Amino acid sequence: MNAEPCTYVIFGATGNLSRIKLMPALYHLDVAKQLPEGTRIVAIGRRPWDQQKWLAEVRDMIQAKVKDDFDETAFQNFSQRLCYHRTDIQQPEDYKALAELLNGKQQFPRNIAFYLSISPADFGTVLEQLSHSELFDEEFGWRRVIIEKPFGYDLDSAQALQKRISHYLSEEQIYRIDHYLGKGMVQNVLVFRFANVMLEPLWNRNYIDHVQITHSEEIGIDSRGDYYNGAGALRDMLQSHLLQLLTLVAMEPPVSMEAEALRDEKVKVLKSIRPIPKEAVHAHAHRGQYAAGTIKGEKVKGYLQEEDIPAGSVTETYASMKLYIDNWRWRGVPFYMRTGKRMAKAQSTISICFRHPPLQFFRDTNVNCMNPNWVLLGIQPEECIKMEMTVKEPGLEMSTRSTTLDASFRNHDEKAIDAYEDLLLDVLKGDRSLFLRFDEVEHAWRIVDPILQTWAVERDFIATYPAGSWGPEDSRLFDKDNQTWRSSLTPECK
Known part of the structure; x- marks a missing residue:
C-alpha cells in the first residue's frame, strides 16, 4: 500500500498525548522520509497561540523526545508542514472557520485524517460539527477519523457511542487506535506464529498446558486520579490491550495479512471465549489495590493517599482474570491475564x-x-x-537443567520505532489491520461486563498489596497446584 498526501487535523494537539507521542512520531516519520510530499499537519487547540508560539512548543516536544539527537535542519523541514488553528470545539462557528482554512488557498491536501485526541465525551459533538461543516464529504478525497480509547465505559455505553459515531461515518472511515497493536514485538507475534511451520502442530490443547499474559507497571496513577478512579485496571488495560494480545496468540491462521481477514479471525476468538456467569466471577477474576510500599528503594504512597482519590475508593489497580476459549484448538486450556500498577517490575510478557x-x-x-x-x-x-x-548437565550423573534459546527481535544497531509511527503511517495507507473493528470492541466488553457489574456492587472490601510487590494473593485462579504466575524471562527453578 502506498501512503497518499494528507492533511492530519489533530484535535487536542496541545494536550499530553500530542506532546509525548503524536508530534514526535510525525517528526520521526518526516525524518525517515515516510510522510508523503505535501502532507500537512493542522493542530487544533483552544489556547490563544499564534504560529510562532506553536512552532516553539513543537520544538520543545521534539527536543524532549530526541534529546541530543535533535537536528535543526530536519526540524525546519518538518515545521513547514505545521499549522496552528485556534478552535473551541463547543462553538459551531469555529468549525466553519476550519472548513474555510482546509478548503482555502493554502493548498492543504484534499485527503483528511482527523485525530480525536480528546475526551470521549466530546467525540459526538466534534463529529456532528465536522459533518455539518461538510468536512466528511469525500467528493474530492478520503476522510478518516482516528479515535483513541476508551471506546465506551461498558457494553451499553460502547454501543451508544458506536451508534452516534456511525450516524456520521462508515466503519471503513473509523480507525480505533490501540497503540499496543503498533508495537513491533506485538506484530512479531504474528510472524513468529505463522512464518515458522515447526510451531503450528504444537500450538493447541494437546501440547500447551496454559497461557499467561502479564502487563505490570512500576508507576502509580500520576496525575490521572480523576480518570483512573472511574476506570480501574480492568477497563484501562485488560479489556483492551491484553485481550488483543490473547487474540493474536490464539487466533487461527488468517487467509492473508489483509485487514479484514486478520480482524475476522480475532473476532472469532473473542466470540469463542466462554462467558463468565455472575455467580462465577470470583472464580475467574480477582482485584486488588496498591498500599504504601517501596519502589526502587524509595517509599511511595498507597492508592488511597494519591491526589484526587476518594478515601473509601475500591477502584482496582490490579486485576487478574482466567478465560477459556471453547473451540477445537484451545478447549480446556486456561488463559490467565493480569495487570497492575506499582508492581515489582515494569514489563509486558506472554x-x-x-x-x-x-x-x-x-x-x-x-x-x-x-x-x-x-x-x-x-x-x-x-x-x-x-x-x-531441558538439557543434561555436564558430569557423570544424569541431572538436568533448563536452558534458553534466544531469538532477539532487534539487532544492536537497529533503533526501536514508536508504535504511533507505525499506526499514523497506516492511516495514510488506509491499512486498518492494526486498528479495532467495532465487533472486536463489542465482544471484548461482553467478556468483562459481568465482572465489572459484580465489582460495582461489592464496595465494602478490596484486597491490598504492598507497592513494589507482584500483586495480591490470587492463586485460586489457577486450575492446578503446579500453575503459578511467571514473572521472569529467565529460567525459574520450581
Whole structure:
C-alpha cells in the first residue's frame, strides 16, 4: 500500500498525548522520509497561540523526545508542514472557520485524517460539527477519523457511542487506535506464529498446558486520579490491550495479512471465549489495590493517599482474570491475564507453558522432576522471543537443567520505532489491520461486563498489596497446584 498526501487535523494537539507521542512520531516519520510530499499537519487547540508560539512548543516536544539527537535542519523541514488553528470545539462557528482554512488557498491536501485526541465525551459533538461543516464529504478525497480509547465505559455505553459515531461515518472511515497493536514485538507475534511451520502442530490443547499474559507497571496513577478512579485496571488495560494480545496468540491462521481477514479471525476468538456467569466471577477474576510500599528503594504512597482519590475508593489497580476459549484448538486450556500498577517490575510478557513430559523414561535415574518447556514473548521493555528447553548437565550423573534459546527481535544497531509511527503511517495507507473493528470492541466488553457489574456492587472490601510487590494473593485462579504466575524471562527453578 502506498501512503497518499494528507492533511492530519489533530484535535487536542496541545494536550499530553500530542506532546509525548503524536508530534514526535510525525517528526520521526518526516525524518525517515515516510510522510508523503505535501502532507500537512493542522493542530487544533483552544489556547490563544499564534504560529510562532506553536512552532516553539513543537520544538520543545521534539527536543524532549530526541534529546541530543535533535537536528535543526530536519526540524525546519518538518515545521513547514505545521499549522496552528485556534478552535473551541463547543462553538459551531469555529468549525466553519476550519472548513474555510482546509478548503482555502493554502493548498492543504484534499485527503483528511482527523485525530480525536480528546475526551470521549466530546467525540459526538466534534463529529456532528465536522459533518455539518461538510468536512466528511469525500467528493474530492478520503476522510478518516482516528479515535483513541476508551471506546465506551461498558457494553451499553460502547454501543451508544458506536451508534452516534456511525450516524456520521462508515466503519471503513473509523480507525480505533490501540497503540499496543503498533508495537513491533506485538506484530512479531504474528510472524513468529505463522512464518515458522515447526510451531503450528504444537500450538493447541494437546501440547500447551496454559497461557499467561502479564502487563505490570512500576508507576502509580500520576496525575490521572480523576480518570483512573472511574476506570480501574480492568477497563484501562485488560479489556483492551491484553485481550488483543490473547487474540493474536490464539487466533487461527488468517487467509492473508489483509485487514479484514486478520480482524475476522480475532473476532472469532473473542466470540469463542466462554462467558463468565455472575455467580462465577470470583472464580475467574480477582482485584486488588496498591498500599504504601517501596519502589526502587524509595517509599511511595498507597492508592488511597494519591491526589484526587476518594478515601473509601475500591477502584482496582490490579486485576487478574482466567478465560477459556471453547473451540477445537484451545478447549480446556486456561488463559490467565493480569495487570497492575506499582508492581515489582515494569514489563509486558506472554508466557506459554507446555505440558509436563512423561517421566517413566527417567524412572531409574536422578531425574525426578523436570521443568516444562516455555515459549516466552517479551513485548516491553525487553523485546524478545525465548524458548526454554531441558538439557543434561555436564558430569557423570544424569541431572538436568533448563536452558534458553534466544531469538532477539532487534539487532544492536537497529533503533526501536514508536508504535504511533507505525499506526499514523497506516492511516495514510488506509491499512486498518492494526486498528479495532467495532465487533472486536463489542465482544471484548461482553467478556468483562459481568465482572465489572459484580465489582460495582461489592464496595465494602478490596484486597491490598504492598507497592513494589507482584500483586495480591490470587492463586485460586489457577486450575492446578503446579500453575503459578511467571514473572521472569529467565529460567525459574520450581
